Amino acid sequence: MKAMIFAAGLGSRLKPWTDFHPKALALVNGKSLLQRNIEYLQQFGIEEVIVNVHHFAEQIVQAVSDHKGWGSKVTISDETDEVLETGGGLKKAAAYFAGEKDFVVMNADILTQLDLGAMIQQHRSTSALATLAVTERDTSRYFLFDEHSVLSGWCNVKTGEEKIVRTVTPLIRKAFSGIHVINTPLLGMIKQTGKFSMVDVYLDLAKEHLISGYDHTGALLIDVGRPENITKAEAVFL
Numbered sequence: 299m300k301a302m303i304f305a306a307g308l309g310s311r312l313k314p315w316t317d318f319h320p321k322a323l324a325l326v327n328g329k330s331l332l333q334r335n336i337e338y339l340q341q342f343g344i345e346e347v348i349v350n351v352h353h354f355a356e357q358i359v360q361a362v363s364d365h366k367g368w369g370s371k372v373t374i375s376d377e378t379d380e381v382l383e384t385g386g387g388l389k390k391a392a393a394y395f396a397g398e399k400d401f402v403v404m405n406a407d408i409l410t411q412l413d414l415g416a417m418i419q420q421h422r423s424t425s426a427l428a429t430l431a432v433t434e435r436d437t438s439r440y441f442l443f444d445e446h447s448v449l450s451g452w453c454n455v456k457t458g459e460e461k462i463v464r465t466v467t468p469l470i471r472k473a474f475s476g477i478h479v480i481n482t483p484l485l486g487m488i489k490q491t492g493k494f495s496m497v498d499v500y501l502d503l504a505k506e507h508l509i510s511g512y513d514h515t516g517a518l519l520i521d522v523g524r525p526e527n528i529t530k531a532e533a534v535f536l
Contacts, residue, residue: 407476437473
């Protein structure tokens with residue numbers, strides 16, 4: 299099984315570090331976020347990873363080379379010319395997953411103790427085209443699921459924006475954790491082009507295909523995209 303780590307973002311929330319470095323190389327107890335997530339994937343037998351790069355791309359390329367991928371085979375997807383967001387970045391890297399039944403995608407700026415093996419097992423036991431890790435926590439943007447954890451919409455509670463793609467009740471809010479398990483055929487179903495979010499892809503596909511949620515509420519998840527959360531992460535990830 300292969301994986302993709304999204305590491306191309308500008309990391310504006312992590313200034314001043316990201317004025318001079320990519321966020322994926324921010325350190326938690328001496329290890330970069332990228333290293334920690336590569337090693338996290340290794341725990342579940344995933345040792346082939348593609349990493350997209352844009353902001354200070356050369357620093358990530360150098361780090362991967364210097365550390366020999368931290369024990370994994372790491373491929374670089376170069377978005378130096380234009381950052382493509384999550385959807386565009388995954389579409390650009392689609393050829394990497396040819397021949398795979400399914401694969402994992404995760405953000406570089408999260409650290410978690412989610413049991414990825416259990417999530418993959420759930421995904422494979424269903425007919426879901428993709429399974430999204432979610433929790434019950436406060437945030438501004440939510441995926442909306444029915445009572446069977448089927449994706450049915452999305453909302454932004456700050457702006458009031460809402461997109462409903464399946465008319466069901468009740469709609470249950472869950473916060474997305476930035477980890478996906480995706481069936482490879484989904485890549486051929488992406489209609490968007492250029493720069494776009496996977497949120498838009500999932501909402502389009504959910505009208506006719508099963509996109510499921512995997513609730514890991516209670517399992518540690520830290521968004522290390524903010525400086526104050528690096529301190530929190532250092533108390534846990536030694």
